[in-house]
Amino acid sequence: MNLDVDTSMPSTASATAVAKPRGRPRKTLEEREDGNRKGDLIAAAAKLFRQKGFDATSTRDIAAAVGMRSGSPFYHFKSKGDLLYAVMAEGMRSAIEKQQLTLKNANISLSNSEQTKQEARRLLHVLIRHHFEVMLGAGSDFIPVMLYEWRSLTPRQRTTMAKMQRDYEAVWLPVLEALFASGQLKCPVKLARLLIFGALNWSVQWFDAKKEASLDDLTEAAMALFIKD
Amino acid sequence: MNLDVDTSMPSTASATAVAKPRGRPRKTLEEREDGNRKGDLIAAAAKLFRQKGFDATSTRDIAAAVGMRSGSPFYHFKSKGDLLYAVMAEGMRSAIEKQQLTLKNANISLSNSEQTKQEARRLLHVLIRHHFEVMLGAGSDFIPVMLYEWRSLTPRQRTTMAKMQRDYEAVWLPVLEALFASGQLKCPVKLARLLIFGALNWSVQWFDAKKEASLDDLTEAAMALFIKD
DNA sequence: CCTACCGATCGGTAGG
DNA sequence: CCTACCGATCGGTAGG
Numbered sequence: 001m002n003l004d005v006d007t008s009m010p011s012t013a014s015a016t017a018v019a020k021p022r023g024r025p026r027k028t029l030e031e032r033e034d035g036n037r038k039g040d041l042i043a044a045a046a047k048l049f050r051q052k053g054f055d056a057t058s059t060r061d062i063a064a065a066v067g068m069r070s071g072s073p074f075y076h077f078k079s080k081g082d083l084l085y086a087v088m089a090e091g092m093r094s095a096i097e098k099q100q101l102t103l104k105n106a107n108i109s110l111s112n113s114e115q116t117k118q119e120a121r122r123l124l125h126v127l128i129r130h131h132f133e134v135m136l137g138a139g140s141d142f143i144p145v146m147l148y149e150w151r152s153l154t155p156r157q158r159t160t161m162a163k164m165q166r167d168y169e170a171v172w173l174p175v176l177e178a179l180f181a182s183g184q185l186k187c188p189v190k191l192a193r194l195l196i197f198g199a200l201n202w203s204v205q206w207f208d209a210k211k212e213a214s215l216d217d218l219t220e221a222a223m224a225l226f227i228k229d
Numbered sequence: 230m231n232l233d234v235d236t237s238m239p240s241t242a243s244a245t246a247v248a249k250p251r252g253r254p255r256k257t258l259e260e261r262e263d264g265n266r267k268g269d270l271i272a273a274a275a276k277l278f279r280q281k282g283f284d285a286t287s288t289r290d291i292a293a294a295v296g297m298r299s300g301s302p303f304y305h306f307k308s309k310g311d312l313l314y315a316v317m318a319e320g321m322r323s324a325i326e327k328q329q330l331t332l333k334n335a336n337i338s339l340s341n342s343e344q345t346k347q348e349a350r351r352l353l354h355v356l357i358r359h360h361f362e363v364m365l366g367a368g369s370d371f372i373p374v375m376l377y378e379w380r381s382l383t384p385r386q387r388t389t390m391a392k393m394q395r396d397y398e399a400v401w402l403p404v405l406e407a408l409f410a411s412g413q414l415k416c417p418v419k420l421a422r423l424l425i426f427g428a429l430n431w432s433v434q435w436f437d438a439k440k441e442a443s444l445d446d447l448t449e450a451a452m453a454l455f456i457k458d
Numbered sequence: 459c460c461t462a463c464c465g466a467t468c469g470g471t472a473g474g
Numbered sequence: 475c476c477t478a479c480c481g482a483t484c485g486g487t488a489g490g
Contacts, residue, residue, distance in 0.1 A: 053284060056284045058467075059470085068476090071475085071476070148377075186453040191454075192450070195428040195451060196428070196454070199428040200427070201431055202424075202426065202427025202428070218420070225414075225425070228457060299485095299486095300460070300462090300463095303486060304459055305459095308486080309484095309485065462487100464485105465484105465485100470480090473478095
């Protein structure tokens with residue numbers, strides 16, 4: 001999983017292939033493969049922001065979580081707010097990427113033959129299942145932070161995040177419209193979208209991977225709740 | 230609306246009815262009817278906690294909002310956390326009270342004749358409409374704070390709030406069970422409850438009283454989304 | 459309820 | 475990326 005938000009960091013192998021092993025200071029096993037210390041910070045921040053909230057998490061907490069001193073996160077990020085934004089942007093980038101992959105694997109065929117009724121239903125199932133995975137799957141702190149810490153973004157950051165959210169939801173809308181057209185969804189698409197995402201997003205508040213139902217169970221329940229026939 | 234959380238404040242008229250007008254310092258129009266300065270603090274805290282979040286709101290903000298000096302809120306509340314708890318507890322107390330009244334006015338008749346199918350549906354409609362009112366109606370900051378600031382409660386406070394929430398939801402469960410039994414709800418009641426509350430509670434994030442649909446529209450949409458037939 | 463105050467913590471920076 | 479540090483702010487308290 002690539003955690004870098006921008007690609008401005010120099011890649012290890014540069015253009016001219018020089019054979020001579022440069023005098024790069026040797027690293028211990030724990031220390032090597034840095035160069036994405038930035039990514040470590042983002043991951044640690046995501047975990048802490050989710051646990052305690054943005055305002056209650058200090059940059060010192062985050063630094064300590066990756067073994068840095070209190071001032072060092074500011075070598076990688078201009079401000080605490082920029083770190084929050086990096087968490088959210090990386091979360092959405094990754095979620096959109098995974099969603100595209102999931103759809104590819106599901107072998108989409110919407111707007112095809114007359115089977116579109118079954119097909120739209122199957123697609124929603126895939127989308128919901130993926131959404132649960134992104135929110136509740138192993139090591140998914142990014143999207144919960146994105147969902148619940150909007151308040152701390154600047155107006156400009158909000159605009160960008162809103163754009164990414166539109167990208168994420170872009171693939172849902174035609175599915176909902178097809179379901180509405182075929183009578184499997186009785187609620188106007190615009191409000192249906194908001195209510196359905198609410199039902200799903202709220203699961204972050206109560207889902208317990210150790211006890212409650214599985215993500216498959218959740219998906220079945222959601223389908224049964226929203227879809228007619 | 231009574232905002233006092235405990236009734237420990239002395240009432241104005243005491244046991245022995247003395248005719249003589251006591252030398253109570255005269256108050257201007259703005260100042261009179263205090264004695265619930267405590268209530269003022271709770272209302273101001275609710276508004277600010279909702280706007281900026283608990284951690285980002287200072288006790289000085291709250292004090293200033295009611296025209297007090299920075300140290301004065303601590304005359305009324307032991308700590309900032311106690312003030313948060315007072316907001317939530319008052320919110321739930323009021324919501325439960327209003328819910329009972331709403332149900333009384335709706336003239337319940339569940340588990341009556343064979344009309345229970347229509348009746349269960351109508352009851353859910355009433356409950357949903359009331360829930361939207363409590364979350365999104367004029368001056369309702371208490372429940373949104375309760376929904377989104379759990380993290381800042383102590384374990385003991387959480388237990389009490391969970392108990393109040395159970396009271397609030399107690400009346401929903403038989404309705405959902407009746408709907409499930411009659412085939413109007415296809416989703417297992419336990420998960421249905423969580424998903425439905427999620428869909429409703431999330432509206433706090435996007436509802437705009439000035440633009441979007443009315444609370445009635447929301448209620449119709451939710452019913453159409455959840456209920457079969 | 460105000461005045462005056464305290465210790466702790468926080469985001470962030472200079473300079474290496 | 476560390477050291478050393480700063481100004482600001484915060485929750486809370488004593489004493490009236």
